[in-house]
Amino acid sequence: MLSVSKLSIDYGSNRVVSELDLALDKSEILMLVGPTGCGKSTILQALAGLIPISEGQIDVGKWRATPTQTVPPEKRSVGMVFQDFALFPHLSVQQNICFRLKDHTLADHWIDLLGLQAFRDKKPATLSGGQKQRVALARTLAHQPDFVLLDEPLSNLDAALKDTLRWDIRNALKEAGVPAIWVTHDQEEALSVGDRVGVLRDGKIQQIDTPEKCFSMPSNRFVARFLGEASFIRGQHQHHQASTAIGIAPVVGIDDSAAEVDVLLRPDDVLLAQDANNNNGVVTWVRFEGGSRLCAIELPCKTTVTSRVSHEMLVRPGDKVHVSLSTSHPLAAFTIQSST
Numbered sequence: 001m002l003s004v005s006k007l008s009i010d011y012g013s014n015r016v017v018s019e020l021d022l023a024l025d026k027s028e029i030l031m032l033v034g035p036t037g038c039g040k041s042t043i044l045q046a047l048a049g050l051i052p053i054s055e056g057q058i059d060v061g062k063w064r065a066t067p068t069q070t071v072p073p074e075k076r077s078v079g080m081v082f083q084d085f086a087l088f089p090h091l092s093v094q095q096n097i098c099f100r101l102k103d104h105t106l107a108d109h110w111i112d113l114l115g116l117q118a119f120r121d122k123k124p125a126t127l128s129g130g131q132k133q134r135v136a137l138a139r140t141l142a143h144q145p146d147f148v149l150l151d152e153p154l155s156n157l158d159a160a161l162k163d164t165l166r167w168d169i170r171n172a173l174k175e176a177g178v179p180a181i182w183v184t185h186d187q188e189e190a191l192s193v194g195d196r197v198g199v200l201r202d203g204k205i206q207q208i209d210t211p212e213k214c215f216s217m218p219s220n221r222f223v224a225r226f227l228g229e230a231s232f233i234r235g236q237h238q239h240h241q242a243s244t245a246i247g248i249a250p251v252v253g254i255d256d257s258a259a260e261v262d263v264l265l266r267p268d269d270v271l272l273a274q275d276a277n278n279n280n281g282v283v284t285w286v287r288f289e290g291g292s293r294l295c296a297i298e299l300p301c302k303t304t305v306t307s308r309v310s311h312e313m314l315v316r317p318g319d320k321v322h323v324s325l326s327t328s329h330p331l332a333a334f335t336i337q338s339s340t
């Protein structure tokens with residue numbers, strides 16, 4: 001268990017984290033995302049006891065920290081995994097993982113589980129980035145922390161490696177049964193690996209929810225845009241339905257249920273057809289993504305929506321196309337005055 005309430009953190013007179021509330025169950029992984037400088041690393045450092053807190057409290061069951069009741073880092077039973085691995089260069093993999101451990105049984109377990117048997121006697125300098133991060137994680141988990149903090153553990157690795165390692169890290173954390181907060185810049189990573197996602201802006205949490213909820217029912221436009229391609233189309237709202245220039249869809253009013261709303265569209269909500277005789281939009285740009293293409297289409301009302309199509313569909317800027325709503329699930333609707 002890890003619980004944080006009304007946590008605020010200042011650097012001098014500058015408040016960088018305000019009134020953070022969160023509670024993690026045993027084995028729960030929270031992905032923390034937000035723009036650069038929004039306070040993600042500061043939160044991890046405060047939880048680890050590396051910087052003081054100004055208000056609020058951190059409660060892990062065995063200890064509680066407040067601005068006046070400090071708990072030193074070594075008493076917090078926290079495991080930290082950093083992007084730069086932080087391994088001892090002069091020690092072998094085995095020695096790194098077993099550092100200050102009396103009983104090596106758990107270390108052997110994590111060495112096996114994370115596929116490090118062949119590297120036991122190697123020095124970190126001879127390992128790849130992915131192997132180093134496995135060693136760092138094995139070392140962390142072998143010490144049986146009460147919670148784990150991961151600060152962009154995959155950011156120094158190439159894309160192909162990230163994809164497998166993120167699942168190996170998730171599986172290891174689940175097997176260890178510890179709550180974890182995982183900071184990432186990668187929105188796809190945040191949505192796929194976490195049990196919940198916390199979106200931070202200027203030191204304030206905008207939403208903490210399941211990945212599905214954050215993506216399809218974001219609490220505001222900032223969260224909508226931060227977690228993926230998002231466009232908004234004006235709609236007339238009545239009886240939980242919105243009528244837009246490209247069709248009618250069920251909607252949920254997020255911040256209001258006004259008669260006129262802006263409906264959030266993800267690329268998969270918009271169906272694109274190459275029908276020159278029955279067109280209602282012009283393609284303005286196309287991004288090839290491998291298995292798919294992401295297309296932006298400008299409508300006569302000057303709204304631009306995006307649609308994802310198969311890579312087999314050869315769509316080019318300037319093409320006249322027909323777009324329509326292709327969703328049966330409710331879309332998030334925002335008041336048109338809202339700019340956040």
Ligand SMILES: Nc1ncnc2c1ncn2[C@@H]1O[C@H](COP(=O)(O)OP(=O)(O)OP(=O)(O)O)[C@@H](O)[C@H]1O
Pocket residue numbers: 011016034035036037038039040041042043
């Ligand atoms: N030691 C420090 N002294 C003063 N201000 C700091 C210090 N460390 C960070 N800050 C400021 O606190 C704010 C939050 O920084 P933090 O590193 O937590 O952001 P972040 O979300 O982790 O950013 P990034 O995604 O770029 O790593 C920033 O405005 C930063 O400039």
